[in-house]
Every structure is written in structure tokens, then in C-alpha cells.
Amino acid sequence: xxxxxxxxxxxxxxxxxxxxxxxxxxxxxxxxxxxxxxxxxxxxxxxxxxxxxxxxxxxxxxxxxxxxxxxxxxxxxxxxxxxxxxxxxxxxxxxxxxxxxxxxxxxxxxxxxxxxxxxxxxxxxxxxxxxxxxxxxxxxxxxxxxxxxxxxxxxxxxxxxxxxxxxxxxxxxxxxxxxxxxxxxxxxxxxxxxxxxxxxxxxxxxxxxxxxxxxxxxxxxxxxxxxxxxxxxxxxxxxxxxxxxxxxxxxxxxxxxxxxxxxxxxxxxxxxxxxxxxxxxxxxxxxxxxxxxxxxx
DNA sequence: CGCATTTCCTGGTAGC
DNA sequence: TGCTACCAGGAAATGC
Numbered sequence: 001x002x003x004x005x006x007x008x009x010x011x012x013x014x015x016x017x018x019x020x021x022x023x024x025x026x027x028x029x030x031x032x033x034x035x036x037x038x039x040x041x042x043x044x045x046x047x048x049x050x051x052x053x054x055x056x057x058x059x060x061x062x063x064x065x066x067x068x069x070x071x072x073x074x075x076x077x078x079x080x081x082x083x084x085x086x087x088x089x090x091x092x093x094x095x096x097x098x099x100x101x102x103x104x105x106x107x108x109x110x111x112x113x114x115x116x117x118x119x120x121x122x123x124x125x126x127x128x129x130x131x132x133x134x135x136x137x138x139x140x141x142x143x144x145x146x147x148x149x150x151x152x153x154x155x156x157x158x159x160x161x162x163x164x165x166x167x168x169x170x171x172x173x174x175x176x177x178x179x180x181x182x183x184x185x186x187x188x189x190x191x192x193x194x195x196x197x198x199x200x201x202x203x204x205x206x207x208x209x210x211x212x213x214x215x216x217x218x219x220x221x222x223x224x225x226x227x228x229x230x231x232x233x234x235x236x237x238x239x240x241x242x243x244x245x246x247x248x249x250x251x252x253x254x255x256x257x258x259x260x261x262x263x264x265x266x267x268x269x270x271x272x273x274x275x276x277x278x279x280x281x282x283x284x285x286x287x288x289x290x291x292x293x294x295x296x297x
Numbered sequence: 298c299g300c301a302t303t304t305c306c307t308g309g310t311a312g313c
Numbered sequence: 314t315g316c317t318a319c320c321a322g323g324a325a326a327t328g329c
């Protein structure tokens with residue numbers, strides 16, 4: 001058995017890193033769009049990664065022009081002038097940069113030169129959880145999560161009624177939100193933060209969250225994502241935007257990574273558990289379990 | 298179909 | 314300084 005201090009130390013180290021969730025991916029998108037849109041792809045290839053479903057059909061992008069740099073949940077989607085789109089997921093450690101990294105470059109595209117603009121984009125992904133592939137426009141058969149993804153939380157049509165309709169599962173609210181189906185773009189950090197803000201216990205069955213509480217959760221999701229986006233995302237340890245700057249939201253976290261630290265509302269120590277193989281942080285006093293389901297599933 | 302479990306992958310760290 | 318074991322997680326794959 002490991003001593004608790006060992007586990008605590010290991011976790012602390014991890015919390016100083018980053019995970020790209022919606023605000024981090026949107027920050028990357030905003031940086032890439034100005035110099036990628038309208039550029040024609042001269043070369044596209046897998047570099048240091050095995051052939052397989054994460055790196056499909058890159059050669060099909062050659063000769064096509066990047067029409068836009070869009071985002072859907074945590075995916076970057078670049079529609080091309082032909083009938084394809086370039087789909088990128090940063091996974092845990094993915095970085096997009098015009099400067100060629102020394103190690104762990106999994107894929108790259110080069111561009112027809114344009115004055116005073118970079119002429120290449122490198123995908124560096126140390127832990128290889130990311131994806132970088134070309135698919136026919138709108139074809140998500142290789143990306144089932146994207147195919148079944150819920151509404152964009154920062155779009156105007158996202159509202160409590162929409163979210164409530166999506167909470168139609170007996171799975172815990174934490175796990176269900178991570179599935180991307182009720183709403184797009186939330187990962188482990190912002191799920192914990194949103195549930196803390198809405199005072200919902202992470203083990204509450206999704207279909208036991210009341211309509212009133214779902215309204216609060218809707219507002220909490222939008223507020224935490226907007227606040228993080230305003231700070232250009234959460235920097236844990238090594239998160240950088242494509243221009244090498246740190247995101248700034250880490251200091252504003254209320255739950256994630258604050259094990260045993262006092263709750264910012266009531267001073268009760270934040271508790272850490274594991275739910276669906278994911279570390280989970282919540283205030284045992286503020287976030288109470290719902291007593292019974294509000295509806296059947 | 299739903300839901301649970303397993304898999305992928307590497308660097309930082311504790312502990313010796 | 315070096316060695317070893319552990320462990321974080323998004324999404325897909327697999328199992329039932």
C-alpha cells in the first residue's frame with residue numbers, strides 16, 4: 001500500500017498540468033483562425049505516430065484551402081475547400097504550434113507561403129491521446145462522441161430546458177456530463193467546478209436533478225466557462241496557448257484539485273473521491289445528494 | 298440500445 | 314546520481 005503522502009504528492013503534481021477543455025480549445029481556435037483561414041495546404045502528413053484511426057487520410061487535405069477554424073465541444077474542425085474537413089482533438093497533451101517542436105510531433109501540415117505568416121502547423125502530443133484526421137465534410141462515423149454531441153453551452157440556444165431534456169440517464173451527473181451528450185465541451189475540471197457552483201453532489205443520478213436545480217446548473221456551466229475563457233483557460237502546469245502564454249483560470253478554481261482545502265463558501269474541507277475512474281472534488285456540506293429521482297428513465 | 302469496464306500513453310514524482 | 318512503481322485522463326473499444 002502506498003502512503004497517503006505519496007498519493008497526495010502525485011496528485012498535486014498532476015494538478016499543476018492542464019487539460020484542454022472548451023475554454024482552452026476555444027482559446028487555441030481564436031489564435032489559429034486569423035492566420036490559418038484562407039491558407040492552402042501544401043503538405044499534410046502523419047509524423048511520429050502509428051497509422052490508425054487517430055490519423056486518417058491526411059494526404060486528402062493537400063491542395064485544399066482552409067475555409068474556417070471552427071470548434072465543436074473540444075474538437076477543432078477546419079472545413080476545407082474540397083469536400084473534406086480537418087478534425088483535431090488535443091487529447092490530454094496536444095499542442096498546435098507553428099514552431100517545430102523537438103519531440104513528440106505526431107502530425108503536421110505545411111501551407112502555401114504568405115508574407116509575414118507562418119507556413120506550417122505542427123501537432124505535438126506527448127501522450128498520444130489526441131487525434132488529427134481528415135474526413136469527408138459532415139462524416140463523423142470515425143468520431144462517435146462528436147456524432148452524438150450535445151449543444152454548445154455558449155450558444156444562445158443552450159438553456160435549462162435543453163439541458164434538462166438531456167439529463168435522461170440513471171448514470172451519475174458527473175459521469176453523464178463527461179459523456180458530452182447533454183452538453184458539449186466539459187471535462188473533468190469544469191464538471192467539478194459547475195457542480196460545485198450549482199451545489200449538486202457529483203453522485204446524484206442525472207435524472208434525479210430537479211428542473212430548478214438544472215436551471216442553476218445551466219447558469220453555472222455558462223458562468224464557469226465564460227470566466228475561464230476570459231482568463232484564456234486554466235493553467236495547471238504546462239498549458240500554453242499557441243503563442244506560448246499561460247491561461248489564467250487556475251487561481252479561480254473552487255473544487256478541482258482543492259482536496260482538503262476549505263470550501264470557498266462554507267470552509268468545509270473539499271473532499272476527493274473517484275467516480276467513473278475520474279478524480280472528483282466536491283464540498284460534502286454544500287453539495288447534497290438528491291433524495292429521489294424526479295422522473296423515470 | 299444502455300451502461301460498465303478496459304485500453305491507450307508518457308513524464309513527473311516518491312521512495313529508496 | 315539512478316532505478317522502479319505508480320498514476321493522471323478523453324474518447325474509443327470491448328463486454329454484457
